[in-house]
Amino acid sequence: MRALQFPHFFGSTAAFLIFGISIIHFYWLLGGNWGLSVALPETSTKTKPLKPGVFMTLIVALAFLLMAIIVLDIDFWTVSKTSNYYLSLTIAVVFLLRAIGDFKYFGFFKKIKGTDFSKYDTKIFTPFSLFIGILIMIKLFIL
Numbered sequence: 001m002r003a004l005q006f007p008h009f010f011g012s013t014a015a016f017l018i019f020g021i022s023i024i025h026f027y028w029l030l031g032g033n034w035g036l037s038v039a040l041p042e043t044s045t046k047t048k049p050l051k052p053g054v055f056m057t058l059i060v061a062l063a064f065l066l067m068a069i070i071v072l073d074i075d076f077w078t079v080s081k082t083s084n085y086y087l088s089l090t091i092a093v094v095f096l097l098r099a100i101g102d103f104k105y106f107g108f109f110k111k112i113k114g115t116d117f118s119k120y121d122t123k124i125f126t127p128f129s130l131f132i133g134i135l136i137m138i139k140l141f142i143l
Helices: 006-028 054-072 081-100 116-142
Strands: none
Touching: 006 054, 006 116, 054 081, 081 116
16 A cells, blocks of 8 residues: 655645635636625725726636646646746745735735625635645645
């Protein structure tokens, strides 16, 4: 029996979670609205400073899908192992920076609190981003 290959476990888990984020964005693209009301930051007056349209939602969905493919490091991906390593490292840093936040709307150090988005950001989005970033880092540095 083969031992569990931990780098693959951590990378696969991170890729699966990122793929899930992509699927949610494709769901919104197709007209779904589950979770959409709390997916975007709000100002203290509960207005949303971002109003992404169909095209931007498609770009974000595709970006998350590409991130999942890169982190998964599947064989048909044609970039070199070195390129894949640095792309995965960049993705991990992006998720870790998302967890730290913009010091206004999202992340551990957000200033605007008390909105629906900030509640979900504190309980789900920020820890989730931190978790994904850590998983990818573990995958990269266990190799």
